[in-house]
Amino acid sequence: MGMGEFYALREKSGTFRRASRPPAAKAAFAYLDDPEFLRLYSEVVDDERRMTFYLEGIHCLACLWLLQKVPEFAPGVRRVEIDAGRSTARVVLDLSAKAADAAGAFELLGYRPHAVREREDEELRRREDRLLLMRVAVAGACAMNIMLLAISDYAGASGSLLNVFRWTSFALFLPVLGFSAAPLFRSAWASLRARSVSIDVPVCLGLSFGFLSSAVNLLRGSGGVYFDSLSTLVFLLLAGRLVLARAQRGAVERSRLLHFLTPSMARVLRAGDWKEVALDSVKPGERVEIRAGEAVPVDGVVDEGRSHVDASALTGESLPRLAAEGAALFAGTTNLDAPLRARVTACGYRTRLGRILEEVERASAKPSQAARAADHAGKYFVGAVLTLSAAAFAIGLRHGPAQAFQRALATAIVTCPCGLALATPLAQSIAIGRAAAAGILIKGADALERLGEIDEVFLDKTGTLTEGALGVVSWEAEDAAATLAAAALESRSAHPIARAIFARLSESVGPLPEVKDFREVAGEGVSGRIDGVSYGVGADEGERGGDSASPGSIATAVAVTRGGRIVARAHLSDRLRADAAQTVAALRAMGLRVRVLSGDSPAAAAEAARILGLTAQDAIGAAMPEDKKRIVSASPRAMMVGDGANDAVALASAFVGVAAHGGMEVSLRAADAYLSRPGTAPIAALVRLGRGTRTTIMRNLIFSAAYNLIGAALALSGRVGPLFAAVLMPLSAITVFVSSMLGAADARAALEALP
Amino acid sequence: MIVIYLLMPIAVLMAAGFIVAFVRSVKGGQYDDLESPPLKMLLPDEPVSRAGERDKK
Numbered sequence: 001m002g003m004g005e006f007y008a009l010r011e012k013s014g015t016f017r018r019a020s021r022p023p024a025a026k027a028a029f030a031y032l033d034d035p036e037f038l039r040l041y042s043e044v045v046d047d048e049r050r051m052t053f054y055l056e057g058i059h060c061l062a063c064l065w066l067l068q069k070v071p072e073f074a075p076g077v078r079r080v081e082i083d084a085g086r087s088t089a090r091v092v093l094d095l096s097a098k099a100a101d102a103a104g105a106f107e108l109l110g111y112r113p114h115a116v117r118e119r120e121d122e123e124l125r126r127r128e129d130r131l132l133l134m135r136v137a138v139a140g141a142c143a144m145n146i147m148l149l150a151i152s153d154y155a156g157a158s159g160s161l162l163n164v165f166r167w168t169s170f171a172l173f174l175p176v177l178g179f180s181a182a183p184l185f186r187s188a189w190a191s192l193r194a195r196s197v198s199i200d201v202p203v204c205l206g207l208s209f210g211f212l213s214s215a216v217n218l219l220r221g222s223g224g225v226y227f228d229s230l231s232t233l234v235f236l237l238l239a240g241r242l243v244l245a246r247a248q249r250g251a252v253e254r255s256r257l258l259h260f261l262t263p264s265m266a267r268v269l270r271a272g273d274w275k276e277v278a279l280d281s282v283k284p285g286e287r288v289e290i291r292a293g294e295a296v297p298v299d300g301v302v303d304e305g306r307s308h309v310d311a312s313a314l315t316g317e318s319l320p321r322l323a324a325e326g327a328a329l330f331a332g333t334t335n336l337d338a339p340l341r342a343r344v345t346a347c348g349y350r351t352r353l354g355r356i357l358e359e360v361e362r363a364s365a366k367p368s369q370a371a372r373a374a375d376h377a378g379k380y381f382v383g384a385v386l387t388l389s390a391a392a393f394a395i396g397l398r399h400g401p402a403q404a405f406q407r408a409l410a411t412a413i414v415t416c417p418c419g420l421a422l423a424t425p426l427a428q429s430i431a432i433g434r435a436a437a438a439g440i441l442i443k444g445a446d447a448l449e450r451l452g453e454i455d456e457v458f459l460d461k462t463g464t465l466t467e468g469a470l471g472v473v474s475w476e477a478e479d480a481a482a483t484l485a486a487a488a489l490e491s492r493s494a495h496p497i498a499r500a501i502f503a504r505l506s507e508s509v510g511p512l513p514e515v516k517d518f519r520e521v522a523g524e525g526v527s528g529r530i531d532g533v534s535y536g537v538g539a540d541e542g543e544r545g546g547d548s549a550s551p552g553s554i555a556t557a558v559a560v561t562r563g564g565r566i567v568a569r570a571h572l573s574d575r576l577r578a579d580a581a582q583t584v585a586a587l588r589a590m591g592l593r594v595r596v597l598s599g600d601s602p603a604a605a606a607e608a609a610r611i612l613g614l615t616a617q618d619a620i621g622a623a624m625p626e627d628k629k630r631i632v633s634a635s636p637r638a639m640m641v642g643d644g645a646n647d648a649v650a651l652a653s654a655f656v657g658v659a660a661h662g663g664m665e666v667s668l669r670a671a672d673a674y675l676s677r678p679g680t681a682p683i684a685a686l687v688r689l690g691r692g693t694r695t696t697i698m699r700n701l702i703f704s705a706a707y708n709l710i711g712a713a714l715a716l717s718g719r720v721g722p723l724f725a726a727v728l729m730p731l732s733a734i735t736v737f738v739s740s741m742l743g744a745a746d747a748r749a750a751l752e753a754l755p
Numbered sequence: 756m757i758v759i760y761l762l763m764p765i766a767v768l769m770a771a772g773f774i775v776a777f778v779r780s781v782k783g784g785q786y787d788d789l790e791s792p793p794l795k796m797l798l799p800d801e802p803v804s805r806a807g808e809r810d811k812k
Binding site for chain 1: 760773777
C-alpha cells in the first residue's frame with residue numbers, strides 16, 4: 001500500500017501520535033475466534049458476520065485513511081466502517097474468515113482493537129437521536145414559514161387575504177405541535193404524574209394556552225394569533241436540547257471500562273497446555289501466564305518467575321516493584337521484564353480494579369443537580385404564571401370581559417419561560433462545545449455547573465504534575481571510561497532506571513565493551529567486570545532524598561562505582577511539567593486552595609509542592625486510592641485532577657473529577673472532564689470556563705427574568721396587547737442566545753490561549 | 756394580489772418537499788456520524804470506490 005500518502009496526510013493533520021509499543025502477535029487474538037466468544041460478540045446477518053471493535057488512538061485523517069485499507073490486505077474482511085466520534089470500527093467478515101486476522105490488521109497499523117458488544121440500547125439511542133433531529137427540522141421549517149406569513153399580519157393585511165394567511169399558519173403549526181413538541185408534552189405529563197413540576201410544565205402550559213386562544217381567535221375572526229411565536233419557541237427549545245445531547249455523546253459506557261483496562265484474553269493452563277482463552281472464561285484457582293510487556297488480566301498470586309511490575313495505573317507508584325513468588329498481582333498492572341505465572345484469585349468485577357470501577361459506576365449514577373434546580377424553579381414559575389394571569393383577568397374585568405381575557409392572555413404569553421428555559425442549557429452546551437473543540441471533554445452540563453463552584457483543587461503528582469516517565473536530569477562522570485562502563489552495564493538490565501540511563505548515555509558513547517560476570521541484584525543494582533576492572537551501578541545512598549542538584553525535580557540518585565569508589569553520578573527524576581508552576585499560580589490567583597495529593601512518598605509530594613510554591617501542609621503523600629477518596633470527599637467543593645485507574649474512585653467521589661492527559665483513556669471517562677491536551681494549562685482553562693459559564697447563566701437568567709417581569713407588569717396594566725407580547729416572546733430567547741454566544745467568546749479566549 | 760393564492764401553496768409544497776428530503780436523509784443515517792465525513796472528503800478517491808459497495812440501509 002502507498003505508505004507515502006499516509007505520511008503526507010500524517011504531516012498535514014499534525015495531531016498524530018502513535019503508541020511506541022510494539023504490535024502484539026496475531027496469535028494474541030486467537031481467542032476472538034473461540035465459538036463462545038463469537039456468540040457473545042458478533043452477529044451473523046445473511047452470509048456475513050458483523051463485529052464491532054473499539055480502536056485505541058483514532059484521532060485524525062491519516063487514521064481513517066489507513067483503517068479503510070484494512071479490507072485490502074486482511075483476508076475475509078469485506079468492509080470496515082469507522083465511526084470517528086465513538087472510535088469504533090464495524091467490521092463485516094466472511095463467515096469463513098478469522099476475526100483474529102482483522103484484529104491483527106488493526107494492531108499492525110498501531111490501533112489496538114478491543115471487541116465490544118454492540119448493545120441493543122445503542123440502536124435505540126441512534127433512533128432517538130434521529131427522531132430529535134427530525135423534530136427540530138420540522139419545527140424550524142414550519143416556524144420560518146409561519147413567520148413569513150405572520151409578517152403580513154403585523155404589516156396590517158386584512159380581509160380574506162389575512163384569513164388565508166392565518167389558516168395556512170394554523171395548518172403549518174399543527175405538525176409543530178403534534179410532532180415536534182410531543183416530547184415536551186410527554187415530559188411535562190410524566191413530571192405531573194410523578195407529582196412534581198418540571199420546567200416543561202410552564203412551557204407546555206404556555207403552548208397550550210397560546211394555541212387554544214389563537215385557534216379560538218381564528219374561528220371568531222378577531223383577536224391575534226400567535227402561531228409564529230409558539231413555533232419559534234418550540235424550535236429554539238428543541239434546538240437547544242439537540243446541541244446539548246450531541247455535546248453529551250460519548251459519555252461513559254461503563255460496561256466497557258474493564259475491557260479497556262485489562263486485556264480481553266488470558267493465557268491459561270488447561271489440560272497441561274497453555275491456551276489463549278477469552279478472559280470471561282477464566283476461573284479463580286486456574287493458573288495464568290503473563291509475558292513481559294503484557295498487562296495483567298486478573299488478580300492473582302505469583303507462583304513462578306520474577307519480574308518488575310508497573311502498578312502506576314492502579315496505585316500511582318511511580319517506580320515499578322519487583323514481584324516474586326508469593327507476591328500479589330493485580331489486574332490492570334503491567335508486567336515489565338520477565339514472564340510470570342500466577343494462580344488466579346479473582347477475575348472481572350471481583351478484582352481490585354473491578355471493585356474500583358464498580359464504585360466509579362455507582363458514584364456517577366448520582367442524580368444531576370442541574371435537573372433538580374430547574375424543576376425546582378419550574379414549580380414556582382408555573383404558579384407565578386397562573387397567579388399573574390388570574391390577576392390580569394381580575395384587573396381587566398373593570399373594563400369588561402373581552403378586555404379581561406386580552407390581558408390575561410397577554411400576561412400568559414409574556415411570562416412564558418421561553419428564555420428562562422433556554423438560559424441554562426444553551427450557555428452550558430455552547431461552553432461544552434467550545435471546550436471539546438479545544439480538546440477538553442466535559443461529561444455533562446451539571447459537571448460544568450459544579451466546575452464553576454469549586455474552591456479547592458487537588459492535583460495528583462505522577463503523570464499530572466509530572467511527565468510520568470523517568471529521565472536522567474544530570475550526569476557527572478570522572479572520565480569517559482566510567483561513562484562507557486555504565487552504558488555497557490545498564491544496557492543489560494531491564495529496570496526502568498537502567499533503561500533511562502542507557503537511553504541517555506547510548507547517544508554519546510561508541511561501541512559497548514564486553515561485560516563479564518554480569519550480575520543484577522533486585523533492588524540494589526547491577527555489577528560486572530569490564531577489561532578486568534569491576535564496576536557497579538546502584539542507588540546512591542549518600543544522596544538519597546534529593547537535594548538542590550536537580551531543580552524542578554523529584555530526584556532518585558544513582559552512583560557508578562569502580563572498585564568500590566564512586567566515579568560517576570546520575571540524577572533521575574520524573575520531571576515536573578514545564579507549565580505546572582504557572583498553572584498552580586493561576587489557580588491560586590483565582591482564589592482556589594491548591595494541594596498536591598500523591599500515591600508517591602510524602603517526601604516526593606512535599607518536594608513537588610515546594611517547587612510549585614506551595615507549603616508543606618498542602619502536600620499529601622503516600623495516599624492509597626482509598627485514602628484519596630476519603631480526603632477528596634471530605635472537601636465539599638473540591639476538584640480532583642488525576643489520571644489512571646487508581647484515581648478513578650477519587651475522581652468520581654470528588655465534587656468535580658478531572659482526568660488529566662496521559663492516563664488510560666477509559667478510566668478517564670469515569671471523571672467529569674477529560675483533558676486530551678498535554679500539560680497542565682488546560683486545568684486552569686477548565687476552571688475559567690466553569691466560572692465564565694456560571695456568570696453567563698446568571699446573566700441569561702437575569703435578562704430573561706427581567707424581561708418576564710417588565711412584560712408582566714405592562715401586560716397586567718393593559719399597556720401591552722397579546723400581539724405585542726407574542727412579538728416580544730422570541731426576543732427574550734434571542735437575547736439569551738446572543739448572551740450565551742458572548743459568554744462563550746470569553747471562554748473561547750481562555751481555551752485558545754492554550755499552547 | 757390574486758397570484759398569491761397560487762404562490763402560497765407552491766411555497767408550502769416546496770417547504771414540505773425539503774422537509775421530506777431532510778427526513779429521508781436523517782433516516783438514511785447521513786447525520787449519525789458528523790465527525791468522519793469531513794475528513795473522508797480529503798481522502799483519495801480509491802477507498803471511496805470501496806465504500807460504494809456498501810449496502811443501502
